[in-house]
Amino acid sequence: MKKEDIVFSDWHRWVFGTAPPSFTGEVAIRALLIFIVMLIIVRLLGRRMKGQMSVSELAVVLMLGAIIAGPMQIPTAGLLPSVVVLVAVLAMHRLSNWLAFKYRPVELAQQGDLALLLRDGCLDLAALQRQALSQEQLFGQLRNQNIAQLGELRRVYFEANGHLSLYKLPEPQPGLSVRPRADTLPATTGPAQGVKVCANCGHVPAAADHAGHNCLRCSAQDWVPATL
Template sequence: MKKEEVIFSDWHRWLFGTAPPAFTGEVAIRAFIIFTVMLLIVRLLGRRMKGQLSVSELAVVLTLGAIIAGPTQIPTAGLLPTVVVLVAVLGMHRLSNWLAFKYRRVELWQQGDLAVLVRNGCMEMETLQLHAISQDQLFGLLRNEKIAQLGELKRVYMEANGRVSCYKRSEPQPGLSLLPRAAAAPASTDAASGPQVCATCGRVAKTPADRTDTHCPHCGADNWQPTTLA
C-alpha cells in the first residue's frame, strides 16, 4: 500500500481495509470453517494438547496460529491449502510422537530430560543455573507444595514438562527455611551454637568444624544462618 493511499479520514479503510464490504461476511464463514477444522485437528493431536504443553507441542500450537491467520483474513488466500497444511502438521506431530516412543534419543531431543534441583535438602546450584531458575523461583514453587524448609526434602525433580515433583524424607531434618525473611520466625538466643545452614545452597553444617574456612564446601559461599524445623 502506497503512502499517498493512507488517508486518515478514509473511514472505509478503517472499517473494511482494502477489501470490499462483502468480504466481511466471507470472513465470518472462513473463521467458522477454519475453527471447525482446528477443533478436529487439535482433537486428533491427542489429550496432551489439552494439558501442560511440551516443547514440541508448543511449537505445533504456534505453527497452527500462523497457518490459520492468513486464510481467515486475507481475501487472496484460499482455504484448501490451509487445510492441507493443517493435516500435514498433524501427520508430522504423530510421526514425531511415534519416533519419540520408539527411540529414547529422539524423546530426549524433543522433550528434554528431568533435572535434580534438590538432593537431600541441598540445592544443586549448577543445575539451577543451567535451567535459569533462581533461588526465589525455586522457593516459590516449593511453597506451593506446602514445603516450609529444605530439610523436609529428599529429592526435588524438574520434569521434562516443566513441573516440579517433590519427594519428602520420612522424618524432616533441620534445613534452610523457605519462608520470606519478613515472615520467618526470629532466631532463638542459642541459635548460633546450634546447626548452621548455608543460605545459598541449603547445605547443613552441624558443627563449626564442618564449615571449612567459614566457606560452604558445596557452593563456596560464606553465608550461614541457623537451621529451622518449620
C-alpha cells in the same frame, strides 16, 4: 499499498480494510469452517494438547495459529491450501511422537530431560544454573506446594514439562527456609535451635564443621539460622 493510499480520515479502510464490506460476511463463514477443521485437527493431535504441553507441542500450536490467520482475513487466500498445511502438520506431529516413542534420543531432543535440583535438603547450584532457574524462583514454586524449608525434602526434580516433582523425607530435618529472609524467624526450641545453614545451597554443617567459615559444598560464607 502505496503511500498516498494511506489517508488518516479514511474510515472505510479503518473499519473494513482494503476489502469490500461484503467480505465481512465471508470472514464469518471462513472462521466457522476453519474452527470446525481446527477442532478435528486438535482432537487428532492427542490428549496431551489439552494438558501440559512440551516444547514440540507448543511449536505445533504456534504453527496452527499462523496457518489459520491468513485464510480467515485475506480475501485472496483460499481455504484448501491451509487445510492441506494443517493435515501436514498433523502428520509431522504424529510421526515425531512415534519416533520419540521408539527412540529415546529423539524424545530427549524434542522434550528435554528432567533435572535433579535438590538432594537431601541441599540445592544443586550447577543444575539450577543449567536450567536458568534462580533460587528465589525455585523457592516460590516450593512455597506454592506448602513447603516451608528444604529439610523437608529428599529429592526435587525439575520435569521436562516445567513442573516440580517433590519427594519428602519421612522426618523433616533442620534446613534452609524457603520464606523470604526478612520473614524467617530462628527456632527458639527444638532440634533446629542454634543450628546454622548455608543460605546459598542449604547445607547444614555437622557438629565437627565450623559454621561461619566457607561452606563445604559451595564455598559460600553466608550462614543463616536453620528452621524446622
